[in-house]
Amino acid sequence: MQSTYVKVKTIMDETAASTTYFAAAARPNTSFTMANTAFASTHNGGGAVITATTAGASDSGKTVTLTGTDLNGVAQTEEITLPGSATTTAGTKYFLTVTSAEMSAQPAANVSLGFNNSRGMGMFAGRTALKGFTCCSGGTAGDVKFNSTSALTSSSTPFMQYRTNGSADNETHFNIPAPGILCVDGLTVTYTLDNIDQMNVLYNG
Numbered sequence: 001m002q003s004t005y006v007k008v009k010t011i012m013d014e015t016a017a018s019t020t021y022f023a024a025a026a027r028p029n030t031s032f033t034m035a036n037t038a039f040a041s042t043h044n045g046g047g048a049v050i051t052a053t054t055a056g057a058s059d060s061g062k063t064v065t066l067t068g069t070d071l072n073g074v075a076q077t078e079e080i081t082l083p084g085s086a087t088t089t090a091g092t093k094y095f096l097t098v099t100s101a102e103m104s105a106q107p108a109a110n111v112s113l114g115f116n117n118s119r120g121m122g123m124f125a126g127r128t129a130l131k132g133f134t135c136c137s138g139g140t141a142g143d144v145k146f147n148s149t150s151a152l153t154s155s156s157t158p159f160m161q162y163r164t165n166g167s168a169d170n171e172t173h174f175n176i177p178a179p180g181i182l183c184v185d186g187l188t189v190t191y192t193l194d195n196i197d198q199m200n201v202l203y204n205g
Contacts, residue, residue, distance in 0.1 A: 004204065006131045011121050011189060011199040013046045014138075015039075018114040019053040019088055022098050025110035032101040032113060037068075039096070039115075047071050047096040047122075048115035049154055052080045053088040056109025060084030064111065066091065068098040070152065071122035071188050082111070092153040094120040094190065117193035118154050124187050124205040129180030130160075131202040134173050141166030142195030148183035152190070159183075164195050180204065 023032040039047060052064045059082045066078045071094050078093045086109070101113055123130075130146060145158035160181065162174065180203075187203055 006202045007205050008200050008202050009121065009123055010044065011046060011196065011201065012044045013042070013119050013193070014197065015042045017116045017193065019051060020112045021114045022050065023101060023113035025053070025055060025112040027107050027110055028103050029106040030102055032103070034098070034100065037097055037099050045121060046119055047094050048120070049093065049118040050078070050080070050091045050095050050098060051088050051114050051116050052082060053112045053114065054082050054107070054109060055086050055111070056107070057085050058108040059111070062107060063104040064113070065102045065104070066095065066098055067100045068095045070094060071096050071120050072125035072186055073122070074125065082107070090116050090118070092155060094118070094152060094154070096122070118190070119193055120152075120188055120190035122186070122188045123201055123203050126186060126205070128183050128187050129204045130176060130183060130187060131180045131204065132173070132175045133202060134171065134200045135162065135164065136197040136199070137164035137167055137170045138194040138197045139166060139168040140192075140194040142192050144189060144191045144196060144199065147188045147190060148185045150185045152188055154190070158190075169197055
């Protein structure tokens, strides 16, 4: 009988959110000048939801169009509509890279681009199976979400959730009986910063 081996990816991202990581506050007529186009190595291969922070109250309805890749490296775009107030507005898609950002019209006040505490990592883009995981809880209790969809957003319904207990570095192990949980449309894991300190996810791929 042929043996079937599993693969593993480690999620370990404790990097604080930033409102200016991808683009400093400015009033671009069209394209933002990108400060970064990929997440730093401290994210350990993970991504996040992108934010646009406005400094004024006169840009309601103007949009920022993001171009980049999703958590599995597949090309995607997203449009964030600015509000009529000085605030931070989050998108809904998870990005691994943001290669460009375009304003629909020049903003009246400065706009910057960053990322929030909604984090995620792609395990495998194609058909796979979740085999199990180990998890070290972060200091805040919260849900780790396991997703299998080609159109992942922060409001997507996961096929499984695991709740951490909020006791930092408390470790648990979760073994799934063979042949595992089938993930037809790939496997991604999403969570909120500080819900986990580290997670090892086992899958076929």
